[in-house]
Amino acid sequence: MLESALNPQAGKAQWIWYPGDFEMMLLLRVHSRRYERGMQITPCWHMDTFFPNIKFRRRFHLEKPVVFQVHATGEVAVEVDGGGRYCYDYQDGVRLEPGSHDLCITVFNPHELPALYIDADGLQTNGAWEASNVDSRWLPAGSWNFTSPSCPPSDFRLEMQPLQPVSVEKIGQGVLFDFGKEMMASLKGEGFKGEGILHISYGESREEALNYAECEVREDVKVTEDCFETTLPRAFRFVFLAPEGGLSAGGLTALYEYLPIENKGSFECSDDLLNRIxxxxxxxxxxxxxxxFFDGIKRDRWVWGGDACQSYLLNYYSFFDSELCKRTMRALRGKDPVHQHHNTIQDYTCYWFISLYDYYLYTGDAAFLREVYRNARTLMDFCLETTDERGFMNARPEDWVFVDWAPINNKGDVSLIQILFARSLEVMALIAGLCGDENGRAFYHSLWQKCLKNCFEIFWSARYNCFTHGPAAASDAVVTKYANMFALSFGYLSEEQKAAVIQNALLNETVLPITTPYMRFYELAALCDAGCYEDVMGFLREYWGGMLRLGATSFWEAYDAAEQGAQHYAMYGRPFGKSLCHAWGAGPILLAGKYFLGVRPEAPGYEKFTVSPHLAGLAYIRGSVPTPGGAIDVFCDGEKAEVVNHTPFEGALEWKGQVVAVPPGQTVSLG
Structure with a gap:
């Protein structure tokens, strides 16, 4: 069941490629499409690419003769049964007689992803083939849902839907189009008259679209006919067209570009504001x-490890698209040798390791962990190169220690980094065990214990009774929430320490407040783990509700209620630098599914799960959480809690001190 849920194309012929290279091809495309004010902006980190020369091989047995066609993206050489036995006329089909055969096909393409497709009776390309970049190392070939010989993986495109503006307003010599909500789309103009230059300014806000000089994204199009189309999708709600010369503006359609995925989760409650959130x-x-998973669709339109780590978790409670998770994790990891931390950021490398554990817990897909284990080991080797006698990972001069957008000192020893590193070592011990590497499991486990022990010795403050941001013994030691909330959620605190952290860090109003949805995501999850559900409900209404009250149609990169008017759009020293559609703003999805509906896996792939709903002052909640084996539906009001289990696994319903088993395919209630 798990195989069919995670790979619906199993059993069909598929295009195959060198593992990870499909992601490298896509990543190069994605990272080349960011333009600001006409200038291309490329990532500030090392980028890998696909290998151009790939061999594919498979040993198989035929019961009857077969003739197969070779479909490939690139130049092809077909060798049958070794010894240089090439089929020079393979374009007419290759005939093989009954018996056992070794087939080796080379595909060369320095410009596009080298890929191969064969679909014949008894011989199909799929993940059972092996691939090599001619370095004497053979790996299971990469594949996905490309099952047509006419649609190779290099043709991958998102889907498109035409959308019309909800209002059109003439302002001076230009026209402002409001499409009603945030989107990522290219433009199609029709009904234009004359010829000339069309100045296009895009805005996530009305103010940005009307400010051609300072908007983040703009372009100039030479219009010589009555219609035009832009080539790249942009993020916007508003578009302002300013024609020049003898050109008169016509109508405008947004060609909305999207990944066709369905929200398999749901949430509804008695509070309309929370439903809108x-x-x-x-x-x-x-x-x-x-x-x-992007960070934001206006800026940066790149793949950042910290943003992605949250998106995976949100995905498990909404779309449950495991392929999107794997694509992103492969892309972030890149190829060996390791040159730098993910996105040059120490903490983002740690989030990649932590993401592997989360992926396994929610999907049960051990095959993916086995696939990436070798690359995980070499990445961890890179981290271990800078560890000291305490087991702490130290920053290289070129490393960025991010933590959060906040006025904090991240020089020297930073408690959050070491807590994240400890968790990364713990995850590596788990993966090594799953892969049968007992020596590796013992090695990483001992490093984890050493690092975690020293985190408490160096950063736990007897004075403040919680973690400090830097060494607790320093004269300028200060409490921040970061290490405290992660240590709580990772289960590293005793009950006494947990109570102290909640009082002295998380709910302490003198501690530096968190203003980004990025870290507020973890803060509120930690508070829920500590049982502070009504506090979290208040934060949701205040913080995310505050953005909605300002007219947001998607959630922002940061929000500060003290700001006024157009101040809300400014960031990085630019008046419209803030992203108004940022993935890390979608944290309420996790809070709704994991904490209010209370659905969480207790064993990989939900083979065991618990449902512990929390009303937090609401009259009722209802919703659904997707799993690899089916949905788990939940309803709760003041009188009862009910679970409908559509999975093949048994779970448990916990409510008001009572616990009852929830058998597969059954409806169970308490109250």
Missing amino acids: YDTAVYTLHLNSREF
Whole structure:
């Protein structure tokens, strides 16, 4: 069941490629499409690419003769049964007689992804083939749902839907189009008269679209006919067209570009504001779920490890698209040798390791962990190169220690980094065990214990009774929430320490507040883990509700209620630098599914699960959480809690101190 749920194309012929290279091809495309004010902006980190020369091989046995056609993206050499036995006329079909055969096919293409497709009786390309970049190392070939010989993986495109503006307003010599909500789309203009230059300014806000000089994204199009189309999708709600010369503006259609994924989760409650928050969070995540999980669709339109780590978790409670998760994780990891931390950021490398554990817990897909284990080991080797006698990972001069957008000192020892590194070592021990590497499991386990022990010795403050941001013994030691909330959620605290962290860090109003949805996501999850559900409900209404009250149609990169008017759009020293559609703003999805509906896996792939709903002052909640084996539906009001189990696994319903088993395919209630 798991195989069919995670790979619906199993059993069909598929295009195959060198593992990870499909993601490298897509990533190069994605990272080349960011333009600001006419200038291409490329990532500030090392980028890998696909290998141009790939051999594919398979040993198989035929019961009867077969003639097969070779479909490939690139130049092809077909060798049958070794010894240089090439089929020079393979274009007319290759005939093989009954018996056992060794087939080796080379595909060369320095410009596009080398890929291969064969579909014949008894001989199909699929993940059972092996691939090599001619380095004497053979790996299971990469594949996905490309099952037509006429649609190779290099033709991958997102889907498109034409959308009309909800209002059109003439302003001076130009026209402002309002499409009603945030989107990522290219433009199609029709009914234009004359010829001339059309100045196009895109805006996530009305103010941005009307400010051609300072808007983040703009372009100039030479219009010589009555219609035109732009080539790249842009993020916007508003578009302002300013024609020049003898040109008169006509109508405008947005060609909305999207990944066709369905929200398999749901949430509804007695509070309409919370329902709107949930719906907007899902829309925000969908807009940023594309070839990969993006950080934001206006800026940066790149794949960042910290943003992606949250998107995976949100995905498990909404779209449950495991392929999108794997694509993003492969893309972030890249190829060996390791040159730098993910996106040059220490903490983002740690989030990649942590994401592997989350992926396994929610999907049960151990095959993916086995696939990436070798690359995980070499990435961890890169991290271990800078560890000291305490087991702490130290920053290289070129490393960025991010933590959060906040006025904090991240020089030297930073408690959050070491807590994340400890968790990364713990995850590596788990993966090594799953892959049968007992020596590796013992090695990483000992490093994890050493690092975690020293985290408490160096950063736990007897004075503040919680973690400090830097060493607790320093004269300028200060409490921040970061290490405290992660240590709580990772289960690293005793009950006494947990209570102290909640009081002295998480709910302490003198501690530096978190203003980004990025870290507020983890803060609120930690508070829920600590049982502070009503506090979290208040934060949701205040923080995410605050954005909705300002007219947001998707959630932002950051929000500060103290700001006024157009101040809300400014960031990075630019008046419209802030992203108003950022994936890390979609955190309410997790809070709704994992904490209020209370559905969480207790064993990989939901083979065991618990449902522990929390009303947090609401009159009722209802919703659905997707799993690899089916949905788990939940309803709860003041009188009862009910679970409908559509999975093949048994779970447990916990409510008001009572616990009852939820058998597969059954409806169970308490109250």
